[in-house]
Amino acid sequence: MFLNKISPAFLLLLLTLSVGTAQAQEAQTPLSVEKIMRNPTWMGTSPSNIAWSEDGRKVYFNWNPDANRKDSLYSVLADGKNIRKVSPQERRNLPTGTGSYNRARTKRVYEKNGDIFLLDIKSGKVQQVTNTVEREINPSFTFDEQKVAFLKDNNLYTWSLNGGQLMQRTDFRKGKKPADAESKDPQKKWLREQQLELFDIIKERDADKKAAEKQQKADNLTRPKEIYIEEKLVDNVVLSPDEQFVTFRLIKRPADAKGTMVPAFVTASGYTEELNVRTKVGDAQTDTEFFVYDTRRDTTFAVLMNNIAGIEEQPAYLKDQKSKATATKAGAEKSDKKNLRATAIYGPFWSDNGKSAVVVARSADNKDRWILALDPASGKMSLLDRQHDDAWIGGPGIGYGAGDIGWLPDNEHIWFVSEESGYAHLYKCHAKTGEKRALTSGKFEVYNVALSADKKNWYFTSNKVHPGEQHFYRMSLQGGEMVQLTTQAGAHEVVLSPDEKTLAVRYSYTNKPWELYLMDNKKGARMRQVTNSLTDEFKAYNWRDPEVITFKARDGADVHARVYKPTTVQVNGPAVIFVHGAGYLQNAHKWWSSYFREYMFHNFLVDQGYTVLDIDYRGSAGYGRDVRTGIYQFMGGKDLSDHVDGARHLAEKYQVDPKRIGIYGGSYGGFITLMAMFTEPDVFAAGAALRSVTDWAHYNHGYTSNILNTPQTDSLAYAKSSPIYYADGLRGALLMCHGMVDTNVHFQDIVRLSQRLIELGKDNWELAVYPVEDHGFTEPASWTDEYKRIYKLFEQHLKP
Known part of the structure; x- marks a missing residue:
């Protein structure tokens, strides 16, 4: 009865309001598990892998604003304008991130698709150094910057920038040295001596061979020394600045280590396929040895941890165990090495003037990290710093491997990160006396420490403001005030431009996914947002800020x-x-x-x-x-x-x-x-x-x-x-x-x-x-x- 009295205009108004209400409700559709767990592209895809072009004119990043199956490479100008998808041709011509610069940062050498390339940054000209089926990796400039060093088949090569001469610097070979097998076999040794005794021709040819080898050495025509590594693996091959020494590691994998099998039942073949994956904790582990190859003396020798403080100390948990029998049995595992704990050595890290080197050693039980000065001529090491933890060594900038470490510009001090104070902080240490000083301190941590290009300042990230925030800081070389460059609550992942005038920042907050921003390298500078990645559907919900x-x-x-x-x-x-x-x-x-x-x-x-x-x-x-x-x-x-x-x-x-x-x-x-x-x-x-x-x-x-x-x-x-x-x-x-x-x-x-x-x-x-x-x-x-x-x-x- 009532509806009969409503005017058409009022009905139209009601209909309009109801449609608007329905649209508002649709925009605020309640969450469901099905909605949340869809392909994440429904939310929008944040930019990632931020990198500057070599000339600092562009910022490159991966992005997917069109919700394609995969991210694409995008670029934006340094002023934040002209975002565009990078063409396939431009992408193919870009240098990769695996490489190094000369000291003036005018040239860069890098590896791409298994070959070595040399880039002249000012002109943009690229020269291909190698073009082989084999893979060349780890390119770097030699100390005199006249050559490029790289690895191929785990052997070290150098290529001359002037003339293009290629020189092989090491000759690692699988198996045992042939003479070794003969000299250790009494029967073969007896037969050889008999042949030399009976036949003049054998004696003459043996003498000729020795004379030729002696003449080769005198004429400096020798190839690199043949270094037989048996069935071990070689890694961490480093050429010294004066090119006299090559340091390397040999890694022996345990023959009796048993991997675990993970079966895959749903496969393209229709058959159950097994994946052979990791071992279990406590299984036999790899054994690592560190060597020096002296090219002038044509000799190779091992660098040992003998007499280094703490190398024979048993872990505290073994000392504290009530059962002496258990402790004795555990300690006896390394008795064949005079109770020296197993270690792995990383480096060396050479000073900028090429005169001094340090290495980092870590115990296999990961309860000690030593920083040691290395004399490559003798293989002797001296202790600069020992970081010990009855639990285990870790933390930001320490982690596994060598951790963050380098040289200060005076060539007399090294820097590293340590948890000595209970928090990961930056330290400097004299490379001869071991005198140490903390450059940062407090109940916070520092991350991603790096020196500025002019080596007058530090840049790093820290959670000093709050454990739940990460900001970017600048600090003078000798420590002092930590100048906070970013200000918004949240986290900031920063990449400095080549001239260090601009910061490319990937920033996010609790309820705001990562976006790309640009800002001047100044305290209090404003961040300028570059990307807007979120979809309307994602933004329609009022995501909580817990x-x-x-x-x-x-x-x-x-x-x-x-x-x-x-x-x-x-x-x-x-x-x-x-x-x-x-x-x-x-x-x-x-x-x-x-x-x-x-x-x-x-x-x-x-x-x-x-x-x-x-x-x-x-x-x-x-x-x-x-x-x-x-x-x-x-x-x-x-x-x-x-x-x-x-x-x-x-x-x-x-x-x-x-x-x-x-x-x-x-x-x-x-x-x-x-x-x-x-x-x-x-x-x-x-x-x-x-x-x-x-x-x-x-x-x-x-x-x-x-x-x-x-x-x-x-x-x-x-x-x-x-x-x-x-x-x-x-x-x-x-x-x-x-x-x-x-x-x-x-x-x-x-x-x-x-x-x-x-x-x-x-x-x-x-x-x-x-x-x-x-x-x-x-x-x-x-x-x-x-x-x-x-x-x-x-x-x-x-x-x-």
């Missing part, structure tokens, strides 16, 4: 976390704790997370009434040495208790029902989830463990031995840290998800745990397998299926 908080752990430590809160607080509501992977990684920060799918899933969970907590637990990056090594000899100790304390914090501050808390994570996060469900069943009602380590004795050596030592020398640490030993404690609901072609955490891990749960009679768990997925999933269908299961788990067990 609060970065700290709470106190039970031992008094500050734990950093991100909390996502529902708009309307629900008393005694449900909560989910997310556990990031990798262990040594940071996620409670103020920049766009590498866990972007999980970030979006957390927004979705909050929409459904959940509170979400994302913790940087003990072992995480960004907080210094004590946090980094807080998991030593006990993974599932403080890293797990931090999550239990986080659950308590949720209940106390955010009105969460302590009986309705779930937990999930992948890789290391999956491991913590298992430990939580097995050892803290009263805290966590449900958990989803994704691609999780279930037994650390089955993980790799490089990562695991740092934290738990080896199973045969520290079996208690492995038993304490492995979820499979605690499976009987499961009471809540457990979901496990694993890729069947996981070459990192093998599918075998979850199969072994499943059998353990079956034998224990547990029935409150399920396993979802993904036949074509490796450790990091790639298929949207797999991501969608996995997270629908996770959401279903939480809905069933955390909601009333």
Whole structure:
């Protein structure tokens, strides 16, 4: 009756309003798992791999604004104008990033597609140095800058810029030296001596051969010395500035090391195919030796770590073990080398004047890092700095290998990064006396340290402002004020222009993915945005800016976390704790997370009434040495208790029902989830463990031995840290998800745990397998299926 009295004009107004409301609702379409887990191009693709052109006129970057199958190469002028896709011809002509400059930075030598090229930067002229089927790599200028040195088949060559003469500088050969086999065989030695005694012609030819060899040496016509390396591998071949010495390493792989097989069931061939991948922790490891080849003396000799402080010290954990028999047995493993600990030597790193060299040595157990002055003529080394950690050596700029190290322009001091103070900081050290001084200090870390082109300033990134922010700094050569160049909260990945006047910055914030910016190299300069990558669909949702908080752990430590809160607080509501992977990684920060799918899933969970907590637990990056090594000899100790304390914090501050808390994570996060469900069943009602380590004795050596030592020398640490030993404690609901072609955490891990749960009679768990997925999933269908299961788990067990 009422509708009959409405005018046509009013009906039109109602229709217009309803259409507008529908359009607004469409723009704010609620999140769903299916939407979040699609191909990430639906969000827009951030720029990556930022690099300046050699002349500084352009910035190149990978980008995909058209949502194609793959990113393309783009360029923008240095003033931020004229973004365009790089043509295939221009892309093919660009020099690659693998190369080096002369001191004046007027020439650059680089490797591309296995050949060597020389670029004149001012003219842009490119000269191809090699054009061979074999691959030439690692090009660099010699000290006099008259030649280019490079490697081919692991042998060192030099090519003259004037005349183009090619000279082979080393001759590494597989197998044993032929004479060695004969001289060590009594029968062959006797026969040779008999021949020389019986036949004059044999004696004459032998004398002629020796005379010819002597004449060759006198005429300087000798080829490089034949260096027989048996079945070892050669690497790290370095020519000294005066070209007299060649240093190199020989690596012996253990013959009895057993790789692990990962079967792939869904294959193009239709047959099951096996991937032969890594060994397990504690298996025999490679043995490394460091040598000097003296070309003038035509001799080769090994550089040894004898008499270096700490080289014979057993690790503290072996000393502390109660069983002397266990300690004696473990120590006896290296008895054939007079109790010298196995080491690997990196370098040498030569001073700019070519007169001094240092090397970095690391113990195989990774508890010591030595910086040593090297005399290549004698092979003797002297200690400049020893960095020791009863847990393991690590941290930004230290990591694995040599770490960040170089020479100051006075040619008397070296610089390096060390955690001596408890945080990764920059140090200088006199290369003869070992006198050392910190150039930065404080409860923060420095990253990506580099000297300016004029060597008057340092440039580096630091989290000085806040552990969850990363800014770019400039500092004078001798230390002092750290001048903060970037200002916006978040993270800044900076690439300096060749003239160092402009910064190309990849910047992001918590809820804003990475974009490319340009700014002047001045304090307080404004960043000018270059790219706009986000789609309208992505921008239509109001992505949350989670609060970065700290709470106190039970031992008094500050734990950093991100909390996502529902708009309307629900008393005694449900909560989910997310556990990031990798262990040594940071996620409670103020920049766009590498866990972007999980970030979006957390927004979705909050929409459904959940509170979400994302913790940087003990072992995480960004907080210094004590946090980094807080998991030593006990993974599932403080890293797990931090999550239990986080659950308590949720209940106390955010009105969460302590009986309705779930937990999930992948890789290391999956491991913590298992430990939580097995050892803290009263805290966590449900958990989803994704691609999780279930037994650390089955993980790799490089990562695991740092934290738990080896199973045969520290079996208690492995038993304490492995979820499979605690499976009987499961009471809540457990979901496990694993890729069947996981070459990192093998599918075998979850199969072994499943059998353990079956034998224990547990029935409150399920396993979802993904036949074509490796450790990091790639298929949207797999991501969608996995997270629908996770959401279903939480809905069933955390909601009333």
